[in-house]
Amino acid sequence: MFFKKRNQKQKGVVQYQAINVSIEQVRQAVNEYADGLAKGISLRSIVRDDHSIDVDVLKGILKGIPNRPFYMSKETFEIFELAELPEQIDNVQKAVDQFIQENGEEPVIPGNADRKISYHLIRHYLHDEPIVELYLDKHDRMVTHRRPE
Template structure:
């Protein structure tokens, strides 16, 4: 005889209008509640969109807008910027590999904003495309799309 477990019915959540700030707060709350050894990246789907089923209990529903998140830096973006997290992830991995090999970040020389040197990353085989946006390296080694203050 087979014993069948009853499946819990998936809770249905309403659609809610939430700002990017509210989504950021929900992601931080979710992250704070994770068990040791479980990472925030479980929230990020293959297309870099957020998995709202996991955030719905915190947000009180499923956001009506789609937000996207970088798997490397955890920056969150709106629909019109959905390509940025994918670019950041690839460039961050390339920067990390470059620094590991050369012990120095791939920066454009004499650039006061610490822009990533795509040419150098491509020349050394760490990156296979040239992004059309400028990315910058923070002092902590993280890549960002936000131009730093001088």
Template sequence: MFWSKRKKKKKQYPFIDVTIQDVRNAVITFSDRLSKGVFTTILVNEDNSIDFEQLAHIIGGIPTKNFYMSKETFDIFEEEEKEIPATLDSVQRAVDGYVKQFKQPPIITFDPNFRVNYHVLMQEGFLDFRPDIPLYIHKDGMITHIKPSK
């Protein structure tokens, strides 16, 4: 007797225009539906672009433009800011390592915005480049590219 194997057809989704908020909402919905032990990082490709094949069923299609996401902070960016997620990932790992070793955040002394001190991270071997943008540390230890409001 012959067993026939049917190839599961991949559903074709249309290309659609979406906003960054649409993408954020889709990622949140996707994340909420994940099984225990599965992380949102499965959406992020090596170049930090978002794999929309996994989100298409939620947003109703494949976006006409690329979006990018940090694997560490889950911040989402559009094409013109696509270099920021990789920077966030590197600096967040560096900050985490520094805090684990020194039990304090690597912030610029007396900076009211808690700006990350790249010099100390590089000096201590946690970071091998100096980012072009300022990053800030939240109270929860997560970094952001958004300057805190007073």
């Protein structure tokens, strides 16, 4: 499978092959792409409505087109291989932000050292409860699926 792009300098065609990449390679490519974004341009611009990453913008960095989709949260910018997680994290992040704004406290389970989010506390802000346990980072109040160490 090849993808073609006109190279303006050489007036030729650059072909990008479908390649196998790891999630870590995609993360590195997204970080490199983000570093080059003009001021005022959000990284959200590469996330499609279905949370898939527009890999067209990464093909020059990756030297190819990933042979499978990757997904990104629009709120936390975490990258995933599963399509369901980014939307769930985005919904919970919005609910957590609303809860904090309205109540002045974090919706974590009292006494939980891992800062696990209490879906009971944010139930009025969520349409559906996530299928995974989510945690609230103590430094930036961002929702994550990674259990703190």
